[in-house]
Amino acid sequence: MDMNDYYYFVKVVENKGFTHAAEMINSPKSKISRHIKKLEERLDMRLIQRTTRHFVVTEAGWEFYRHAKKVVNEVELAENIVKKRRGTLSGKVNISCSFGVSNYLMPSLISAFLKQYPDVEIRQQVSNDYVDIISKGLDMVIRGHEKNLPDSSLIQKHLAQVEWCLFASPAFLTQTMPILAPNDLQGIKALGFGWKNDSWAWSLTRYDGEKAEVPHSPIFSSDDMSALKTACIDGLGVVSLPGYVCKKEVDDGQLVRVLPQWHSRSAALSIIIPSRKGVLAEVRTFIDFLQINAQEIVNFSF
Numbered sequence: 200m201d202m203n204d205y206y207y208f209v210k211v212v213e214n215k216g217f218t219h220a221a222e223m224i225n226s227p228k229s230k231i232s233r234h235i236k237k238l239e240e241r242l243d244m245r246l247i248q249r250t251t252r253h254f255v256v257t258e259a260g261w262e263f264y265r266h267a268k269k270v271v272n273e274v275e276l277a278e279n280i281v282k283k284r285r286g287t288l289s290g291k292v293n294i295s296c297s298f299g300v301s302n303y304l305m306p307s308l309i310s311a312f313l314k315q316y317p318d319v320e321i322r323q324q325v326s327n328d329y330v331d332i333i334s335k336g337l338d339m340v341i342r343g344h345e346k347n348l349p350d351s352s353l354i355q356k357h358l359a360q361v362e363w364c365l366f367a368s369p370a371f372l373t374q375t376m377p378i379l380a381p382n383d384l385q386g387i388k389a390l391g392f393g394w395k396n397d398s399w400a401w402s403l404t405r406y407d408g409e410k411a412e413v414p415h416s417p418i419f420s421s422d423d424m425s426a427l428k429t430a431c432i433d434g435l436g437v438v439s440l441p442g443y444v445c446k447k448e449v450d451d452g453q454l455v456r457v458l459p460q461w462h463s464r465s466a467a468l469s470i471i472i473p474s475r476k477g478v479l480a481e482v483r484t485f486i487d488f489l490q491i492n493a494q495e496i497v498n499f500s501f
Contacts, residue, residue, distance in 0.1 A: 202274065204238040205267045207231045208246065212264045213357040213467070216254045248408075255408055261360075265494060272491040289318035290481040295332070296341040299424040300468070301325045303444045304496055305341075312488050319481050327422050333473055338482045340471045341489075345464060356470040356486060359494040363464035364442045365401065365457035366449070371434040378457055381411035388436035390427050391417030401439055403461045411461075428454075439463040443497045468493065 207220070211231060214220040221228040239246055246260035256264065296305060301323065309321055324330070324337070332340050332353065341358065371388075378384060381403050391399050399420075401413045419430050424444055431438040432453050442462075448454040470486055472478065478486075 204234045207234040288316045291320045293322045293338045295324040295330045297327045343466045354472045358468040359497045361441045362462045366454045367437045368434045384413045389415040389417045390436045390438035391420035
């Protein structure tokens, strides 16, 4: 087993292609391709479907990525732990994240981290708006995005890949025609994430790569995921939200996943820091901790 195969595969998936990965890690594209090819040959499984115009991670590829990411992160964390072994970790970590991330991802992660490092203090700012990380004196910003973030002097670190799905309440579904395909969503009552949109559409992708675009007109839109989830539970319409945000309600029977073979978005969560240099030990350790544990929380299957 070659750990470089794991490392290069993780970077290709996170950067959504060989070219971006090569630029990000400053390594020849041909070298990365050789490692991925060797990995697929050893596993006897296609992990990435690629042509000159398309790049698609297969279902097996996503499954392998989730485990490979943990392996790569554990190796990096092992080195950092040994380097910091001589001292006790302490100090402040100033972070900013959106309301959705704050409400559904960070609570258990922060609690677990502070139990392990009780002398560290975490200060969290919550905002859905753009935050100037430098002028606000922040150590990191956590943001969700579908496209690659614009190039800048800031450093971006992949945190997790989040799958968004469609949900509705059982009561709502009893009042509609069966939803068996994307076309069945035409004209259905909808809820929308965000509030500045001029046009609305669900961009659906099936696990085999098929795509469908379904315009809709939400009766209620908000950038508060909690408000949308409550409205959905109350039977007001179909909503698109991150799967992990609704997992508990699905388990409790309050919500049902609509079109379970399709997802409505696939977004990345990234950590943004001002610079690679001068990162304090407590900040670096918190980043490592998040990278190892966040994906497990956002993973779901139902």
